[in-house]
Amino acid sequence: MKRYQALADTMAAEIRAGRLPVGTRLPSVRHLTTQYGVGQSTVFRAYYLLEEWGLIRARERSGYYVAPGAALAPKENATLKEPAPIDVSSLVFSVLDAVKRPDVAPLGSAFPSPTLFPLARLAKSLAHAARMLDPWSTVVDMPPGNEALRRQIALRYIGMGIAQPVEELIVTNGAMEALTLCLMAVTKPGDVVAIESPCFYAALQAVEHLGLRAVEIPVDSREGLDLDALAEALGTHPVRACWFMTNFQNPTGVTLSVEKKRALVDLLTKHDVPLIEDDVYGELHFAQDRPPPAKAFDTKGLVMHCASLSKTLAPGYRLGWVAAGRYADAIRRLKLMTSISTSIPIQAGIADYLQHGGFDKHLRKLRGALLTQRDAMESAIARWLPNVAFVRPDGGYFLWLQLPEHVDAMQLHRRALEHGINVTPGPIFSARHAYGNYVRINFGHPWSAQIDNAMKTLGELLRAAS
DSSP: OOHHHHHHHHHHHHHHTTSSOTTOBOOOHHHHHHHHTOOHHHHHHHHHHHHHTTSEEEETTTEEEEOTTOOOOOOOOOOOSSOEEOOOHHHHHHHHGGGGOTTSBOTTOSSOOGGGSOHHHHHHHHHHHHHTOOTTHHHHTSTTOOHHHHHHHHHHHHHTTOOOOGGGEEEESHHHHHHHHHHHHHOOTTOEEEEEESOOHHHHHHHHHTTOEEEEEEEETTTEEOHHHHHHHHHHSOEEEEEEOOSSOTTTOOOOOHHHHHHHHHHHHHHTOOEEEEOTTTTOBSSSSOOOOGGGGOSSSOEEEEEESTTTTOTTSOOEEEEOGGGHHHHHHHHHHHTOOOOHHHHHHHHHHHHHSOHHHHHHHHHHHHHHHHHHHHHHHHHHOTTOBOOOOSBSSEEEEEOOTTOOHHHHHHHHHHTTBOOEEGGGGSTTOOOTTEEEEEOOSOOOHHHHHHHHHHHHHHHHTO
């Protein structure tokens, strides 16, 4: 390990342990060069690395300071000792009903603001496609779906370095249908599936609806999925499938490294266990390059890669897909048996937009807006909620906030609603209703006085809970 890396690791350990609180000014470059007997370039490189990790921020002519959310308590051991049935729907529905209220600050929303999407340009593509629609498309474009659309989707896989056969792509009514069809294709009631903890609550509901049992695999907010725990689960239980988010996981925002994605696919290939990969946030990256999905390392057709345009282009259009690998035929049949087909005009309209509408230009603008909103939210947290910990995500639009241990997230959710604020409490992200002092907040809406006031009020509610 190089000296600047060792220095950065030493300082990172102090920050993450909370021994250097948020806002603390770090020692000057001159002080550290004397203290550690290193050159100025070594100290600067260490500070640059800490900035890259999201642990510190530079202030012009002032120095370096500990960033909001830099300290985070150790992860909870969330693995279930035995697979268990899931019963979360009543809790989820009670929480999500509040999201529909237009007068509520949308910190608990699962969607970015619809004002960020080119809906007028999309409508032109939809109208054009509807006028040009071949009457026979109502038959031809049934599963696996509109060929022009699937070819446009396949081109986007090529951009990720994946040679995706068009015939293995199946168009669905949003990613949720794709994910559920995948689960149906490889399990039967009573089977065991591995899910994340914390986990996207809709995955918990799908497992519950299909009568499956779940074993929870811990997800660390910095490192992602615990592969050792997964290996133990695969060796102990008859796991029939895994349902994981490898990019910008909901709710933690964490992304698995390329090495961990490769190791994950290798592990599942060894056990011949399919992976249902939920990658609906993969296009919302803040770095220059899109992080590859686990699908990029699959050589056996075991990974069913699911995505949609609901979070990136067309909210409400309900258009998703699955790159289904060896399970394509089974999923295509299940699609016909359940919903028959995804809307034919919608498929044609989206195909026209992807070919002519400037999707990549829109994505660059969308990512820039989300990055700006993330930074504004972090600043608000530093100002109004200084005792809250989180890890800065490199994409998506969620922050997973760890509240002080004595705070009840469900109670905070209820109190916040009384003040016109919606946050998503941690227990709905767990089969065991764990994460009682966590909440997920959404930074996918343009910054406004309403959101800033909502964050201020949340801070007041937290102080009142002390």
